[in-house]
Amino acid sequence: MSRTRKPAPVPGRYPVRFGTAELLRDADRANAWLVSVGGVAQSYVDLDDPADLEFDYVRRFGDVVDLLPPGPLDALHIGGAACTLPRYVAFTRPGSRQLVFDADGELVELVRTQLGLKVPGLRVRVTDGREGLATRREDTADLVVVDAFERAALAGGLATLESLRTIAAVLRPGGTYLANITDGAGLPFARRFLATLREVFPQVVLLADPGVLRGRRFGNxxxxxxxxxxxxxxxxxxxxxxxxxxxxxxxxxxxxxxxRAKPITDEDAPPAPKPPEDILGVF
Structure with a gap:
């Protein structure tokens, strides 16, 4: 009996909710793909090697995940794109149960069709991050990851004190929250986000490129x-x-x-930083 092979991904440009997505094959690897939206790189996934975390900030996520207590995780991801980190968690921690919230249904369908989303223990739900959070029960997650961008800017409402308090309630005691944000000169948004985190969590760590940390360039x-x-x-x-x-x-x-930065709230939320026009960023 012959098996029908899944068609290979098709490089090209595809309309999605927040612009135009582009799927590009890595010329140096047989089955590795870059997904960008609106010219901004969103995900890199090696379908033959889920442990390959090409983007530096995703590797930092992976470092934290690797150092969590051993065993499978119950993880919630807000923002998915090609689901690079969920694939990594499924590969490195078999038996993990993971849920992804992503607001771009067209992008989710593109990834499902072209790159596949049949990852053990993974479910993907098309919903806004805050709306999805409101459906989660308390003390149900070991890990919550926020990496949600719309048109190169952090998705609205995910950096506020109200949102972080909801996330803290969803986490089990000892659970870990991870977030990717971007900022530039002076780090005004990062400082306020840090002040917000410190209101909710007693333990906070920042991982960043030295140049970004000094405010010398825009980055993650x-x-x-x-x-x-x-x-x-x-x-x-x-x-x-x-x-x-x-x-x-x-x-x-x-x-x-x-x-002296003030926490971000629903009533006092600054606009999320956007990358300079001349930067093709990884956000």
Whole structure:
């Protein structure tokens, strides 16, 4: 009996909710693909090797996941695109149960059709992040990851005090929150987001490229937060020895960075930073 092989992904441009998505094959790898939306890179996925985390900020996510207590995870992801991190979690922690919320139904269907979403333990639901969060029960997740962008800007309402309090309630005691944001000169949004995190979580760590951290260029900043101690020493060692080293910032240095910044609230939310026009960013 012959088996029908799944057709290979088709490179090209596809209309999606938040613009035009482009699917590009990596010329150096047989089955690795880049997904961009509106000219901004969103996901890189190697279908033959889910452990390959090409984007630096996703590798930082992976570092934190690797250092969590062993065993499968119950994970909630707000923002999915090609589901690079859920694929990684499923591969490195068999038996994990994962739910992805993504507001772009057309992009989800594109990924499902072209790259496949038959990942063990993974469900994907098309919904706005805040609306999806409102459906989750308390103490049901070991990990919550926020990596949701619309037209290169962080999806609205996901950086506020109200949103973070909901996420903290969804997390189990000792659970971990991860977020990817972007910022540029002076880090005004990152400082306010940090102040917001510190209102909700007693433990916060920032992982970022030194140039981005100094405000010298626009880029990604990864935050990890928890009610329990975070593996900061191990994270610092990993990030310092990475192919593209990042800094691990905690404690007094993080407090200094936050300064007098005010938490972001639903009533007082600054516009999310947008990358300069001349940058094809990984956001």
């Amino acid at each position: 900043l990864v935050f990890a937060a928890s009610a329990a101690p975070l593996p900061t020493a191990e994270l610092a060692s990993r990030t310092a020895s990475a192919a593209f080293p990042a800094r691990c910032v905690e404690g007094p240095e993080l407090e200094k960075l936050a300064g």
